[in-house]
Amino acid sequence: MRTAGACSADARPIAVLCAGGALPFAVIEAMRAAGRPFIIIAIEGIADPALTPLGASWLYLGQLGKLFALLRRESCTGVVLIGSMNRPTLGSMRIDAIGWTYLFDFLRNVRRGDDAMLRGMTRWFEVQGFPVLGVAEVAPELTAPEGRLGRMVPPREALAAAMRGFACLDALSPFDIGQALVAFGERIVAIEGAEGTDALLERVAELRKQGRLPRGGRGGVLLKAAKIGQSLKVDMPVIGPRTIERAASAGLEGVIIQAHRVLLLEIEAVVAAADKANLFLLGLKGGKGP
Amino acid sequence: MRTAGACSADARPIAVLCAGGALPFAVIEAMRAAGRPFIIIAIEGIADPALTPLGASWLYLGQLGKLFALLRRESCTGVVLIGSMNRPTLGSMRIDAIGWTYLFDFLRNVRRGDDAMLRGMTRWFEVQGFPVLGVAEVAPELTAPEGRLGRMVPPREALAAAMRGFACLDALSPFDIGQALVAFGERIVAIEGAEGTDALLERVAELRKQGRLPRGGRGGVLLKAAKIGQSLKVDMPVIGPRTIERAASAGLEGVIIQAHRVLLLEIEAVVAAADKANLFLLGLKGGKGP
Numbered sequence: 001m002r003t004a005g006a007c008s009a010d011a012r013p014i015a016v017l018c019a020g021g022a023l024p025f026a027v028i029e030a031m032r033a034a035g036r037p038f039i040i041i042a043i044e045g046i047a048d049p050a051l052t053p054l055g056a057s058w059l060y061l062g063q064l065g066k067l068f069a070l071l072r073r074e075s076c077t078g079v080v081l082i083g084s085m086n087r088p089t090l091g092s093m094r095i096d097a098i099g100w101t102y103l104f105d106f107l108r109n110v111r112r113g114d115d116a117m118l119r120g121m122t123r124w125f126e127v128q129g130f131p132v133l134g135v136a137e138v139a140p141e142l143t144a145p146e147g148r149l150g151r152m153v154p155p156r157e158a159l160a161a162a163m164r165g166f167a168c169l170d171a172l173s174p175f176d177i178g179q180a181l182v183a184f185g186e187r188i189v190a191i192e193g194a195e196g197t198d199a200l201l202e203r204v205a206e207l208r209k210q211g212r213l214p215r216g217g218r219g220g221v222l223l224k225a226a227k228i229g230q231s232l233k234v235d236m237p238v239i240g241p242r243t244i245e246r247a248a249s250a251g252l253e254g255v256i257i258q259a260h261r262v263l264l265l266e267i268e269a270v271v272a273a274a275d276k277a278n279l280f281l282l283g284l285k286g287g288k289g290p
Numbered sequence: 291m292r293t294a295g296a297c298s299a300d301a302r303p304i305a306v307l308c309a310g311g312a313l314p315f316a317v318i319e320a321m322r323a324a325g326r327p328f329i330i331i332a333i334e335g336i337a338d339p340a341l342t343p344l345g346a347s348w349l350y351l352g353q354l355g356k357l358f359a360l361l362r363r364e365s366c367t368g369v370v371l372i373g374s375m376n377r378p379t380l381g382s383m384r385i386d387a388i389g390w391t392y393l394f395d396f397l398r399n400v401r402r403g404d405d406a407m408l409r410g411m412t413r414w415f416e417v418q419g420f421p422v423l424g425v426a427e428v429a430p431e432l433t434a435p436e437g438r439l440g441r442m443v444p445p446r447e448a449l450a451a452a453m454r455g456f457a458c459l460d461a462l463s464p465f466d467i468g469q470a471l472v473a474f475g476e477r478i479v480a481i482e483g484a485e486g487t488d489a490l491l492e493r494v495a496e497l498r499k500q501g502r503l504p505r506g507g508r509g510g511v512l513l514k515a516a517k518i519g520q521s522l523k524v525d526m527p528v529i530g531p532r533t534i535e536r537a538a539s540a541g542l543e544g545v546i547i548q549a550h551r552v553l554l555l556e557i558e559a560v561v562a563a564a565d566k567a568n569l570f571l572l573g574l575k576g577g578k579g580p
Contacts, residue, residue, distance in 0.1 A: 111475065111476075111477075111504075111505070112476060112477075164465065167465070168462070168465040168467070171461040171462065171464070171465070172458070172461065172462065172481075174461070175454065175457070175458040175461070175478050176477070176478070177458075177478045177479075177481065178481070185401065186401070186402060187401075187402075187466070188465050188466070188467045188483070189467075189483050189484040190483035190484060190485065191462075191467065191468070191481045191483055193478070193479050193480035193481055193493075194479040194480065194497055194502060194503070194504075195480065195493055195496070195497060195502075199493070199496075203483075203485055203489070203493075206485070206489075207484055207485060212484060212485075213484070214401075214484075215401070
């Protein structure tokens with residue numbers, strides 16, 4: 001039952017719809033700390049079973065009828081979609097009657113890439129009256145802040161790499177690829193594709209072994225940003241302590257993160273890893289934005 | 291001594307300035323077959339010693355004074371710069387008095403990437419009165435023709451991959467990166483950086499092993515094009531039989547080559563390799579061109 005008034009309107013919950021990985025726990029913890037009401041819905045076969053003791057309701061991915069009914073019953077004011085998900089097989093989805101009506105739209109969007117698929121899902125919720133909120137909205141403290149983050153001070157030429165790198169990632173955005181690249185000064189040597197940031201950094205380490213990096217391999221920077229077209233509501237790029245460790249293994253000098261548009265998981269551990277490896281860590285407003 | 295008249299003007303040679311690899315031999319052979327006069331100048335420590343029996347004069351990379359004098363003495367009408375070259379060490383260049391006057395320009399350009407370096411070198415020759423000619427000009431039969439090249443017929447959806455892929459490579463051109471990518475339909479999964487086409491294809495093979503390719507891994511295409519800003523006079527992208535073999539190992543369906551702007555080495559062997567692996571091979575005018 002809904003009660004009137006500004007104060008009690010706040011008590012209506014946001015639904016945290018959880019896929020796999022540790023990210024849902026970070027979001028839940030941040031929302032709890034901020035005192036924002038929420039309910040947890042976890043996807044069967046994908047989300048972490050440890051969500052159960054936190055009070056999660058479990059649903060299969062294809063049970064959209066059940067999902068929308070639950071959101072209405074709980075008077076949810078919006079939905080956060082969070083967590084990792086591989087392309088699901090149809091057999092594992094347990095598609096219900098309502099779910100089937102979305103299937104054609106889903107399959108058409110899947111063909112056009114992650115961005116299109118996620119934008120499509122966002123529309124489904126919005127048409128049902130549940131705005132999709134981004135992590136940046138419900139847990140802004142999880143995103144990268146602006147400015148220097150660790151002990152090491154970024155050299156001035158890192159800004160040249162950042163300017164050129166952000167411009168390059170912007171240019172790639174219409175093609176639904178490129179959330180990260182590695183540059184040595186103004187020379188871009190590697191762009192992230194479907195292989196992900198870890199493999200990107202391994203590739204740079206390999207180029208270093210082969211002596212094929214420009215500038216003698218000095219001053220390399222990992223640049224991580226959100227695609228312009230990327231729906232930050234459902235698919236923010238993420239950096240964690242392991243990213244920093246791999247950047248160090250690749251012999252890089254620092255990591256530049258697009259501020260407010262990249263999730264920074266375990267920020268204390270990330271900063272500690274950067275300080276330990278003598279990497280600078282910098283949050284920058286860059287690129288053309290959303 | 292120079293003689294007058296249209297006919298004898300043709301007898302003035304073009305200088306083929308040879309760096310490493312097999313490409314200089316292909317160019318020399320094509321020019322010989324076409325009956326075009328040339329002289330061979332080979333770079334010490336970089337070019338193949340087998341150029342000596344063909345009549346090559348040998349010079350160190352830094353001996354620009356000697357080089358320009360030789361070009362004048364032989365009344366050369368232009369220069370072709372051909373072959374592969376790693377970034378040279380200063381110590382190996384034996385820079386002569388004239389060479390030193392270009393060093394600052396060279397080092398400044400090197401920092402800005404391969405494209406800038408090669409454009410800079412092109413200017414040096416042109417200022418001395420020796421236009422730099424491209425392989426496409428002196429040996430056009432070495433470039434990819436337009437149309438289907440092998441036995442396999444490209445499916446219609448390969449054209450969608452080509453359109454989107456060429457547009458993506460065009461967008462990357464200002465950043466001096468991206469001569470190749472791999473797409474599955476409209477989904478681009480990997481973009482070539484400093485690692486080169488071979489490593490790009492290995493990456494796609496790895497994504498396939500991990501089951502991370504879109505569309506169940508069906509219909510992948512390697513797209514190879516020249517950067518817009520790339521000086522085709524000195525740095526054309528190249529495809530050879532090994533490229534085709536690696537594309538087949540990555541499980542791709544075909545290879546699309548930008549016509550007239552990519553060198554196709556050993557074309558019979560390339561077509562045979564494609565036919566053997568059931569890969570389609572297509573030359574397409576694409577991208578915004580030079």
